[in-house]
Amino acid sequence: MTKAALRTFDEAGLLDTAARLFRQKGFAATTLREIAQAAGVLPGSIHYRYPAKEALLVALMDRAIERAIAAVQTAAAQTSDPTERVRLGLRAHLQLLLSGDDGVYVLLYDWRSLAGRAREEIVRLRDRYEAFWDGMLYEAAGAGRLRPGVDLKLVRLFGFGAVNWVATWYSPGGGRTPEQIADVFWSYMALGLLPDEQRRDPAPAKLSVLEAPSPSSKEGK
Amino acid sequence: MTKAALRTFDEAGLLDTAARLFRQKGFAATTLREIAQAAGVLPGSIHYRYPAKEALLVALMDRAIERAIAAVQTAAAQTSDPTERVRLGLRAHLQLLLSGDDGVYVLLYDWRSLAGRAREEIVRLRDRYEAFWDGMLYEAAGAGRLRPGVDLKLVRLFGFGAVNWVATWYSPGGGRTPEQIADVFWSYMALGLLPDEQRRDPAPAKLSVLEAPSPSSKEGK
DNA sequence: CAGTGTCTTGGTCAGATGACCAAGGCAGCA
DNA sequence: TGCTGCCTTGGTCATCTGACCAAGACACTG
Secondary structure, rough: OOOHHHHHHHHHHHHHHHHHHHHHHHOOOOHHHHHHHOOOHHHHHHHHHHOOHHEEEEEEHHHHHHHHHHHHHHOOOOOOOHHHHHHHHHHHHHHHHHHHOHHHHHHHOHHHHHOOHHHHHHHHHHHHHHHHHHHHHHHHHHOOOOOOOHHHHHHHHHHHHHHHHHHHHOOOOOOOOHHHHHHHHHHOOOOOOOOOHHOOOOOHHHHHOOOOOOOOOOOEE | OOHHHOOOOOHHHHHHHHHHHHHHHHOOOOHHHHHHHHHHHOOHHHHHOOOHHHHHEEEEEEHHHHHHHHHHHHHHHHOOOOHHHHHHHHHEEEEEEEEHHHHHHHHHHHHHHHOHHHHHHHHHHHHHHHHHHHHHHHHHHHHHOOOOOHHHHHHHHHHHHHHHHHHHOOOOOOOOOOHHHHHHHHHHHHOOOOOHHHHOOOOHHHHHHOOOOOOOOOOOH
Protein backbone atom coordinates (compact mmCIF):
# COMPACT_ATOMS: atom_id res chain seq x y z
CA MET A 1 0.00 0.00 0.00
CA THR A 2 2.91 2.32 -0.40
CA LYS A 3 2.80 5.22 -2.75
CA ALA A 4 4.66 3.22 -5.37
CA ALA A 5 2.20 0.35 -5.18
CA LEU A 6 -0.65 2.67 -5.95
CA ARG A 7 0.80 3.85 -9.17
CA THR A 8 -1.09 2.54 -12.12
CA PHE A 9 1.97 2.41 -14.30
CA ASP A 10 3.56 -1.02 -14.39
CA GLU A 11 7.20 -0.17 -14.80
CA ALA A 12 8.41 -3.73 -14.29
CA GLY A 13 5.92 -4.95 -16.85
CA LEU A 14 7.15 -2.42 -19.34
CA LEU A 15 10.71 -3.59 -18.92
CA ASP A 16 9.59 -7.20 -19.22
CA THR A 17 7.79 -6.45 -22.45
CA ALA A 18 10.70 -4.50 -23.84
CA ALA A 19 13.07 -7.33 -22.95
CA ARG A 20 10.89 -9.87 -24.69
CA LEU A 21 10.72 -7.82 -27.87
CA PHE A 22 14.41 -6.96 -27.82
CA ARG A 23 15.21 -10.63 -27.49
CA GLN A 24 12.89 -11.61 -30.33
CA LYS A 25 13.83 -8.96 -32.86
CA GLY A 26 16.89 -7.23 -31.53
CA PHE A 27 17.16 -3.74 -30.07
CA ALA A 28 17.45 -1.74 -33.27
CA ALA A 29 14.65 -3.57 -35.02
CA THR A 30 12.18 -2.96 -32.22
CA THR A 31 10.26 0.30 -32.25
CA LEU A 32 9.07 2.27 -29.27
CA ARG A 33 5.54 2.03 -30.60
CA GLU A 34 5.68 -1.74 -30.61
CA ILE A 35 6.87 -1.79 -27.04
CA ALA A 36 4.21 0.68 -25.98
CA GLN A 37 1.43 -1.24 -27.65
CA ALA A 38 2.56 -4.60 -26.29
CA ALA A 39 2.85 -3.14 -22.81
CA GLY A 40 -0.51 -1.40 -23.03
CA VAL A 41 0.74 2.15 -22.66
CA LEU A 42 1.20 5.05 -25.03
CA PRO A 43 4.58 5.90 -26.54
CA GLY A 44 4.58 9.24 -24.78
CA SER A 45 4.40 7.54 -21.41
CA ILE A 46 7.58 5.64 -22.15
CA HIS A 47 9.29 8.82 -23.17
CA TYR A 48 8.28 10.45 -19.92
CA ARG A 49 10.33 7.91 -17.98
CA TYR A 50 13.08 7.14 -20.46
CA PRO A 51 14.32 10.06 -22.51
CA ALA A 52 15.63 7.76 -25.21
CA LYS A 53 15.19 4.20 -26.32
CA GLU A 54 18.71 3.48 -25.19
CA ALA A 55 17.81 4.40 -21.60
CA LEU A 56 15.17 1.70 -21.65
CA LEU A 57 17.77 -0.85 -22.64
CA VAL A 58 20.16 0.30 -19.95
CA ALA A 59 17.48 0.12 -17.25
CA LEU A 60 16.56 -3.35 -18.40
CA MET A 61 20.13 -4.57 -18.36
CA ASP A 62 20.77 -2.96 -15.03
CA ARG A 63 17.89 -4.85 -13.52
CA ALA A 64 19.00 -8.09 -15.14
CA ILE A 65 22.51 -7.94 -13.79
CA GLU A 66 21.32 -7.12 -10.30
CA ARG A 67 19.11 -10.17 -10.45
CA ALA A 68 21.96 -12.33 -11.63
CA ILE A 69 24.26 -11.23 -8.87
CA ALA A 70 21.56 -11.74 -6.25
CA ALA A 71 20.64 -15.17 -7.58
CA VAL A 72 24.19 -16.48 -7.67
CA GLN A 73 25.06 -15.00 -4.30
CA THR A 74 22.04 -16.59 -2.67
CA ALA A 75 22.75 -19.95 -4.23
CA ALA A 76 26.43 -19.94 -3.32
CA ALA A 77 25.67 -18.95 0.25
CA GLN A 78 24.02 -22.29 0.88
CA THR A 79 27.31 -24.03 1.46
CA SER A 80 30.85 -23.27 2.42
CA ASP A 81 32.44 -25.99 0.32
CA PRO A 82 34.27 -24.15 -2.47
CA THR A 83 33.55 -26.72 -5.17
CA GLU A 84 29.93 -26.97 -4.25
CA ARG A 85 29.59 -23.20 -4.21
CA VAL A 86 30.70 -23.07 -7.82
CA ARG A 87 28.29 -25.81 -8.81
CA LEU A 88 25.35 -24.11 -7.11
CA GLY A 89 26.31 -20.77 -8.60
CA LEU A 90 26.40 -22.32 -12.04
CA ARG A 91 22.96 -23.75 -11.48
CA ALA A 92 21.57 -20.42 -10.37
CA HIS A 93 23.09 -18.63 -13.33
CA LEU A 94 21.60 -21.08 -15.80
CA GLN A 95 18.24 -21.17 -14.08
CA LEU A 96 17.94 -17.42 -14.33
CA LEU A 97 19.08 -17.40 -17.94
CA LEU A 98 16.53 -20.02 -18.96
CA SER A 99 13.75 -18.92 -16.64
CA GLY A 100 12.09 -16.75 -19.24
CA ASP A 101 13.71 -13.62 -17.90
CA ASP A 102 14.56 -12.16 -21.26
CA GLY A 103 16.50 -9.36 -19.64
CA VAL A 104 19.47 -11.59 -18.96
CA TYR A 105 19.47 -12.79 -22.53
CA VAL A 106 19.34 -9.24 -23.82
CA LEU A 107 22.16 -8.32 -21.48
CA LEU A 108 24.33 -11.07 -22.90
CA TYR A 109 23.56 -10.75 -26.57
CA ASP A 110 22.45 -7.17 -27.24
CA TRP A 111 25.03 -5.05 -25.49
CA ARG A 112 26.57 -4.22 -28.87
CA SER A 113 23.61 -1.91 -29.35
CA LEU A 114 24.95 0.37 -26.65
CA ALA A 115 27.61 2.95 -27.28
CA GLY A 116 29.56 5.50 -25.31
CA ARG A 117 28.69 6.13 -21.69
CA ALA A 118 25.81 3.69 -21.64
CA ARG A 119 28.06 0.87 -22.72
CA GLU A 120 30.66 1.76 -20.14
CA GLU A 121 28.11 1.65 -17.39
CA ILE A 122 26.90 -1.81 -18.35
CA VAL A 123 30.44 -3.06 -18.71
CA ARG A 124 31.18 -1.82 -15.22
CA LEU A 125 28.24 -3.71 -13.80
CA ARG A 126 29.19 -6.83 -15.73
CA ASP A 127 32.71 -6.60 -14.37
CA ARG A 128 31.29 -6.72 -10.86
CA TYR A 129 29.50 -9.95 -11.66
CA GLU A 130 32.62 -11.44 -13.19
CA ALA A 131 34.71 -10.43 -10.22
CA PHE A 132 32.30 -12.26 -7.98
CA TRP A 133 32.80 -15.43 -10.00
CA ASP A 134 36.55 -14.97 -10.03
CA GLY A 135 36.39 -14.86 -6.25
CA MET A 136 34.56 -18.14 -6.04
CA LEU A 137 36.99 -19.79 -8.42
CA TYR A 138 39.93 -18.40 -6.50
CA GLU A 139 38.63 -19.94 -3.30
CA ALA A 140 38.16 -23.27 -5.02
CA ALA A 141 41.68 -23.14 -6.41
CA GLY A 142 43.09 -22.16 -3.03
CA ALA A 143 41.35 -25.08 -1.40
CA GLY A 144 43.06 -27.41 -3.85
CA ARG A 145 39.89 -28.13 -5.68
CA LEU A 146 41.28 -27.17 -9.05
CA ARG A 147 44.13 -28.67 -10.99
CA PRO A 148 47.23 -26.62 -10.42
CA GLY A 149 48.23 -24.47 -13.36
CA VAL A 150 44.78 -23.65 -14.63
CA ASP A 151 44.21 -19.99 -15.49
CA LEU A 152 41.24 -18.88 -13.42
CA LYS A 153 40.22 -16.13 -15.79
CA LEU A 154 40.24 -18.51 -18.71
CA VAL A 155 38.27 -21.01 -16.69
CA ARG A 156 35.64 -18.39 -16.02
CA LEU A 157 35.48 -17.38 -19.68
CA PHE A 158 35.35 -21.03 -20.67
CA GLY A 159 32.46 -21.76 -18.32
CA PHE A 160 30.57 -18.58 -19.10
CA GLY A 161 30.72 -19.39 -22.79
CA ALA A 162 29.42 -22.91 -22.40
CA VAL A 163 26.63 -21.83 -20.07
CA ASN A 164 25.58 -18.60 -21.77
CA TRP A 165 25.41 -20.35 -25.10
CA VAL A 166 22.67 -22.59 -23.75
CA ALA A 167 20.24 -19.70 -24.16
CA THR A 168 20.66 -19.97 -27.93
CA TRP A 169 19.50 -23.57 -28.21
CA TYR A 170 17.51 -24.42 -25.11
CA SER A 171 13.80 -25.02 -25.43
CA PRO A 172 11.66 -25.77 -22.37
CA GLY A 173 10.25 -28.97 -23.81
CA GLY A 174 13.63 -30.33 -24.78
CA GLY A 175 13.77 -33.12 -22.23
CA ARG A 176 16.33 -31.52 -19.95
CA THR A 177 15.73 -29.10 -17.16
CA PRO A 178 18.08 -26.17 -16.66
CA GLU A 179 19.30 -27.85 -13.48
CA GLN A 180 20.16 -31.05 -15.35
CA ILE A 181 22.02 -29.13 -18.02
CA ALA A 182 23.92 -27.19 -15.38
CA ASP A 183 24.95 -30.35 -13.57
CA VAL A 184 25.94 -32.16 -16.75
CA PHE A 185 28.04 -29.21 -17.84
CA TRP A 186 29.50 -29.06 -14.37
CA SER A 187 30.53 -32.69 -14.60
CA TYR A 188 32.09 -32.12 -18.02
CA MET A 189 34.11 -29.26 -16.64
CA ALA A 190 35.05 -30.93 -13.41
CA LEU A 191 35.90 -34.39 -14.67
CA GLY A 192 36.68 -33.85 -18.32
CA LEU A 193 35.51 -35.91 -21.25
CA LEU A 194 38.34 -38.40 -21.50
CA PRO A 195 37.99 -41.73 -19.72
CA ASP A 196 40.35 -42.45 -16.84
CA GLU A 197 42.67 -44.68 -18.81
CA GLN A 198 43.27 -41.94 -21.39
CA ARG A 199 43.95 -39.05 -19.07
CA ARG A 200 47.69 -39.57 -18.94
CA ASP A 201 48.11 -40.26 -22.63
CA PRO A 202 48.60 -36.79 -24.11
CA ALA A 203 52.19 -35.62 -23.75
CA PRO A 204 52.21 -33.90 -20.35
CA ALA A 205 54.97 -31.49 -21.26
CA LYS A 206 53.04 -30.16 -24.19
CA LEU A 207 49.95 -29.55 -22.16
CA SER A 208 51.74 -27.99 -19.24
CA VAL A 209 53.28 -25.42 -21.53
CA LEU A 210 49.92 -24.56 -22.98
CA GLU A 211 48.42 -24.15 -19.57
CA ALA A 212 51.08 -21.86 -18.24
CA PRO A 213 49.64 -18.53 -17.14
CA SER A 214 49.83 -15.92 -19.83
CA PRO A 215 52.35 -13.09 -19.35
CA SER A 216 49.61 -10.53 -19.90
CA SER A 217 46.17 -11.89 -19.30
CA LYS A 218 44.48 -8.67 -20.19
CA GLU A 219 41.06 -9.30 -21.56
CA GLY A 220 39.40 -7.62 -24.50
CA LYS A 221 37.28 -4.55 -24.18
CA MET B 1 41.97 -13.22 -66.77
CA THR B 2 38.58 -14.80 -66.66
CA LYS B 3 35.45 -12.85 -67.23
CA ALA B 4 34.83 -12.64 -63.52
CA ALA B 5 38.28 -11.33 -62.77
CA LEU B 6 37.78 -8.43 -65.12
CA ARG B 7 34.71 -7.19 -63.40
CA THR B 8 35.38 -4.00 -61.58
CA PHE B 9 32.86 -4.75 -58.88
CA ASP B 10 34.45 -6.29 -55.80
CA GLU B 11 31.69 -8.54 -54.54
CA ALA B 12 33.82 -10.21 -51.89
CA GLY B 13 34.93 -6.82 -50.65
CA LEU B 14 31.34 -5.70 -50.38
CA LEU B 15 30.48 -8.69 -48.26
CA ASP B 16 33.55 -8.12 -46.11
CA THR B 17 32.57 -4.53 -45.54
CA ALA B 18 28.98 -5.45 -44.76
CA ALA B 19 30.15 -8.10 -42.32
CA ARG B 20 32.40 -5.65 -40.53
CA LEU B 21 29.61 -3.10 -40.14
CA PHE B 22 27.03 -5.69 -39.13
CA ARG B 23 29.41 -6.92 -36.47
CA GLN B 24 30.11 -3.44 -35.16
CA LYS B 25 26.58 -2.08 -35.10
CA GLY B 26 24.28 -4.99 -35.72
CA PHE B 27 22.25 -5.75 -38.81
CA ALA B 28 19.24 -3.54 -38.18
CA ALA B 29 21.30 -0.55 -37.13
CA THR B 30 23.42 -0.62 -40.29
CA THR B 31 22.08 1.17 -43.34
CA LEU B 32 22.61 0.22 -46.94
CA ARG B 33 24.04 3.65 -47.57
CA GLU B 34 26.70 3.13 -44.91
CA ILE B 35 27.69 -0.17 -46.44
CA ALA B 36 27.77 1.33 -49.91
CA GLN B 37 29.90 4.25 -48.84
CA ALA B 38 32.33 2.10 -46.85
CA ALA B 39 32.65 -0.31 -49.76
CA GLY B 40 33.07 2.49 -52.29
CA VAL B 41 30.00 1.78 -54.35
CA LEU B 42 26.62 3.40 -54.71
CA PRO B 43 23.52 2.07 -52.94
CA GLY B 44 21.90 1.29 -56.26
CA SER B 45 24.71 -1.08 -57.15
CA ILE B 46 24.06 -3.10 -54.02
CA HIS B 47 20.41 -3.26 -54.82
CA TYR B 48 21.19 -4.57 -58.29
CA ARG B 49 22.81 -7.67 -56.80
CA TYR B 50 20.79 -8.07 -53.64
CA PRO B 51 17.11 -7.23 -53.89
CA ALA B 52 16.86 -6.64 -50.16
CA LYS B 53 19.19 -5.97 -47.28
CA GLU B 54 18.35 -9.36 -45.89
CA ALA B 55 19.73 -11.04 -49.02
CA LEU B 56 23.07 -9.43 -48.31
CA LEU B 57 23.09 -10.93 -44.85
CA VAL B 58 22.16 -14.36 -46.15
CA ALA B 59 24.90 -14.28 -48.77
CA LEU B 60 27.40 -13.24 -46.15
CA MET B 61 26.38 -16.00 -43.76
CA ASP B 62 26.35 -18.53 -46.52
CA ARG B 63 29.92 -17.71 -47.38
CA ALA B 64 30.95 -17.81 -43.73
CA ILE B 65 29.54 -21.24 -43.08
CA GLU B 66 31.12 -22.66 -46.21
CA ARG B 67 34.44 -21.34 -45.01
CA ALA B 68 33.95 -22.86 -41.59
CA ILE B 69 33.11 -26.27 -42.95
CA ALA B 70 36.07 -26.18 -45.31
CA ALA B 71 38.48 -25.04 -42.60
CA VAL B 72 37.48 -27.69 -40.09
CA GLN B 73 37.39 -30.45 -42.69
CA THR B 74 40.87 -29.57 -43.89
CA ALA B 75 42.24 -29.44 -40.36
CA ALA B 76 40.66 -32.70 -39.30
CA ALA B 77 41.90 -34.48 -42.40
CA GLN B 78 45.48 -34.12 -41.19
CA THR B 79 45.20 -37.11 -38.90
CA SER B 80 43.15 -40.22 -38.43
CA ASP B 81 43.35 -40.27 -34.66
CA PRO B 82 39.81 -39.44 -33.45
CA THR B 83 40.89 -37.41 -30.45
CA GLU B 84 43.40 -35.45 -32.41
CA ARG B 85 40.90 -34.76 -35.16
CA VAL B 86 38.63 -33.09 -32.65
CA ARG B 87 41.47 -31.03 -31.25
CA LEU B 88 42.57 -29.86 -34.69
CA GLY B 89 38.99 -29.11 -35.69
CA LEU B 90 38.56 -27.02 -32.58
CA ARG B 91 41.70 -25.09 -33.44
CA ALA B 92 40.53 -24.44 -36.98
CA HIS B 93 37.13 -23.29 -35.79
CA LEU B 94 38.61 -20.84 -33.34
CA GLN B 95 41.24 -19.60 -35.76
CA LEU B 96 38.59 -18.75 -38.30
CA LEU B 97 36.38 -17.10 -35.70
CA LEU B 98 39.19 -14.91 -34.44
CA SER B 99 40.91 -14.35 -37.76
CA GLY B 100 39.13 -11.10 -38.45
CA ASP B 101 36.57 -12.79 -40.67
CA ASP B 102 33.58 -10.92 -39.34
CA GLY B 103 31.23 -13.09 -41.34
CA VAL B 104 31.55 -15.97 -38.91
CA TYR B 105 30.85 -13.66 -36.00
CA VAL B 106 27.79 -12.25 -37.74
CA LEU B 107 26.63 -15.77 -38.49
CA LEU B 108 26.82 -16.71 -34.83
CA TYR B 109 25.42 -13.60 -33.24
CA ASP B 110 23.12 -11.92 -35.78
CA TRP B 111 20.96 -14.70 -37.09
CA ARG B 112 18.06 -13.37 -35.01
CA SER B 113 17.78 -10.65 -37.62
CA LEU B 114 16.61 -13.19 -40.16
CA ALA B 115 13.05 -14.39 -40.37
CA GLY B 116 11.01 -16.82 -42.38
CA ARG B 117 12.60 -18.60 -45.31
CA ALA B 118 15.93 -16.85 -44.95
CA ARG B 119 16.30 -18.07 -41.40
CA GLU B 120 15.38 -21.60 -42.36
CA GLU B 121 18.02 -21.64 -45.03
CA ILE B 122 20.76 -20.54 -42.67
CA VAL B 123 19.60 -23.00 -40.03
CA ARG B 124 19.82 -25.76 -42.61
CA LEU B 125 23.40 -24.83 -43.44
CA ARG B 126 24.29 -24.59 -39.78
CA ASP B 127 22.82 -28.03 -39.18
CA ARG B 128 25.20 -29.41 -41.79
CA TYR B 129 28.13 -27.97 -39.90
CA GLU B 130 26.88 -29.36 -36.61
CA ALA B 131 26.30 -32.77 -38.13
CA PHE B 132 29.90 -32.77 -39.25
CA TRP B 133 31.03 -32.16 -35.69
CA ASP B 134 28.68 -34.78 -34.32
CA GLY B 135 30.30 -37.24 -36.68
CA MET B 136 33.77 -36.46 -35.37
CA LEU B 137 32.61 -36.80 -31.79
CA TYR B 138 30.85 -40.05 -32.57
CA GLU B 139 34.06 -41.48 -33.96
CA ALA B 140 35.96 -40.40 -30.89
CA ALA B 141 33.37 -41.96 -28.62
CA GLY B 142 33.36 -45.17 -30.65
CA ALA B 143 37.12 -45.40 -30.37
CA GLY B 144 36.80 -45.24 -26.60
CA ARG B 145 38.24 -41.77 -26.42
CA LEU B 146 35.31 -40.35 -24.49
CA ARG B 147 34.00 -41.26 -21.08
CA PRO B 148 31.08 -43.64 -21.49
CA GLY B 149 27.71 -42.07 -20.81
CA VAL B 150 28.45 -38.61 -22.13
CA ASP B 151 25.76 -37.18 -24.37
CA LEU B 152 27.48 -36.31 -27.64
CA LYS B 153 25.01 -33.63 -28.57
CA LEU B 154 25.44 -31.94 -25.22
CA VAL B 155 29.19 -32.21 -25.57
CA ARG B 156 29.02 -30.44 -28.90
CA LEU B 157 26.77 -27.71 -27.52
CA PHE B 158 29.05 -27.40 -24.50
CA GLY B 159 32.13 -27.01 -26.64
CA PHE B 160 30.53 -24.72 -29.20
CA GLY B 161 29.42 -22.43 -26.42
CA ALA B 162 32.82 -22.19 -24.80
CA VAL B 163 34.57 -21.63 -28.13
CA ASN B 164 32.08 -19.32 -29.81
CA TRP B 165 31.97 -17.14 -26.72
CA VAL B 166 35.64 -16.36 -27.18
CA ALA B 167 34.68 -13.98 -29.99
CA THR B 168 33.00 -11.75 -27.41
CA TRP B 169 36.10 -11.16 -25.29
CA TYR B 170 39.14 -11.95 -27.41
CA SER B 171 41.43 -9.15 -28.41
CA PRO B 172 44.45 -9.77 -30.63
CA GLY B 173 46.90 -8.20 -28.19
CA GLY B 174 45.65 -10.14 -25.21
CA GLY B 175 48.69 -12.30 -24.75
CA ARG B 176 47.14 -15.51 -26.06
CA THR B 177 46.95 -16.68 -29.61
CA PRO B 178 43.81 -18.35 -30.89
CA GLU B 179 45.74 -21.60 -31.06
CA GLN B 180 46.75 -21.35 -27.41
CA ILE B 181 43.21 -20.64 -26.34
CA ALA B 182 41.94 -23.55 -28.40
CA ASP B 183 44.45 -25.92 -26.82
CA VAL B 184 43.83 -24.69 -23.29
CA PHE B 185 40.10 -25.09 -23.77
CA TRP B 186 40.71 -28.49 -25.26
CA SER B 187 42.66 -29.54 -22.19
CA TYR B 188 39.92 -28.24 -19.90
CA MET B 189 37.38 -30.28 -21.77
CA ALA B 190 39.48 -33.37 -22.09
CA LEU B 191 40.97 -33.55 -18.61
CA GLY B 192 38.56 -31.55 -16.51
CA LEU B 193 39.39 -28.98 -13.91
CA LEU B 194 39.54 -31.14 -10.82
CA PRO B 195 42.88 -32.52 -9.72
CA ASP B 196 43.36 -36.29 -9.88
CA GLU B 197 42.83 -36.86 -6.19
CA GLN B 198 39.44 -35.18 -6.31
CA ARG B 199 37.99 -36.86 -9.34
CA ARG B 200 36.36 -39.70 -7.42
CA ASP B 201 35.00 -37.53 -4.65
CA PRO B 202 31.60 -36.50 -5.96
CA ALA B 203 28.97 -39.15 -5.44
CA PRO B 204 29.23 -41.26 -8.58
CA ALA B 205 25.59 -42.36 -8.54
CA LYS B 206 24.39 -38.80 -8.56
CA LEU B 207 26.51 -37.85 -11.50
CA SER B 208 25.72 -40.94 -13.52
CA VAL B 209 22.03 -40.19 -13.25
CA LEU B 210 22.58 -36.69 -14.48
CA GLU B 211 24.58 -37.89 -17.42
CA ALA B 212 22.04 -40.41 -18.61
CA PRO B 213 20.94 -39.75 -22.17
CA SER B 214 17.83 -37.63 -22.33
CA PRO B 215 14.63 -39.36 -23.42
CA SER B 216 14.02 -36.71 -26.02
CA SER B 217 17.13 -34.90 -27.09
CA LYS B 218 15.32 -32.56 -29.39
CA GLU B 219 17.08 -29.27 -29.63
CA GLY B 220 15.58 -25.80 -29.76
CA LYS B 221 13.18 -24.60 -32.39
C1' DC C 1 33.64 -0.70 -85.76
C1' DA C 2 28.93 -1.23 -84.81
C1' DG C 3 26.11 -4.09 -81.86
C1' DT C 4 24.61 -6.14 -77.53
C1' DG C 5 23.66 -7.17 -73.11
C1' DT C 6 25.47 -6.48 -68.48
C1' DC C 7 26.31 -3.43 -64.80
C1' DT C 8 26.45 1.33 -62.68
C1' DT C 9 24.72 5.78 -61.85
C1' DG C 10 22.34 9.20 -59.21
C1' DG C 11 18.28 10.26 -57.81
C1' DT C 12 13.14 9.59 -56.18
C1' DC C 13 9.46 8.01 -53.08
C1' DA C 14 6.32 6.39 -49.73
C1' DG C 15 6.49 5.02 -45.26
C1' DA C 16 8.28 4.57 -40.75
C1' DT C 17 10.92 6.12 -36.74
C1' DG C 18 12.70 8.41 -32.43
C1' DA C 19 12.09 12.42 -30.10
C1' DC C 20 9.24 15.61 -28.25
C1' DC C 21 5.35 18.45 -26.02
C1' DA C 22 1.21 21.17 -24.58
C1' DA C 23 -2.78 20.23 -22.22
C1' DG C 24 -5.48 17.83 -19.22
C1' DG C 25 -6.59 14.17 -15.53
C1' DC C 26 -6.37 12.46 -11.18
C1' DA C 27 -4.80 10.88 -6.63
C1' DG C 28 -3.54 12.37 -2.28
C1' DC C 29 -2.94 16.18 0.98
C1' DA C 30 -4.36 20.10 3.76
C1' DT D 1 -13.56 20.51 -0.50
C1' DG D 2 -10.09 22.83 -3.04
C1' DC D 3 -5.41 22.62 -4.29
C1' DT D 4 -1.03 20.84 -6.13
C1' DG D 5 2.06 18.40 -8.66
C1' DC D 6 2.99 13.99 -10.79
C1' DC D 7 1.70 11.29 -14.68
C1' DT D 8 -0.81 10.29 -19.03
C1' DT D 9 -2.74 11.50 -23.32
C1' DG D 10 -2.75 11.85 -28.23
C1' DG D 11 -0.78 13.90 -31.13
C1' DT D 12 3.23 16.47 -34.34
C1' DC D 13 7.66 16.88 -36.67
C1' DA D 14 12.00 16.58 -38.96
C1' DT D 15 14.71 12.99 -40.41
C1' DC D 16 16.03 8.81 -42.25
C1' DT D 17 15.33 4.29 -44.31
C1' DG D 18 14.87 0.43 -47.74
C1' DA D 19 13.28 -0.17 -52.07
C1' DC D 20 13.22 1.06 -56.57
C1' DC D 21 14.15 2.67 -61.48
C1' DA D 22 15.08 4.92 -65.99
C1' DA D 23 18.95 6.22 -68.41
C1' DG D 24 23.36 5.69 -69.69
C1' DA D 25 28.33 3.77 -69.49
C1' DC D 26 31.00 0.05 -70.23
C1' DA D 27 33.43 -4.22 -71.86
C1' DC D 28 33.33 -7.64 -74.95
C1' DT D 29 31.75 -9.91 -79.48
C1' DG D 30 31.42 -10.85 -84.23
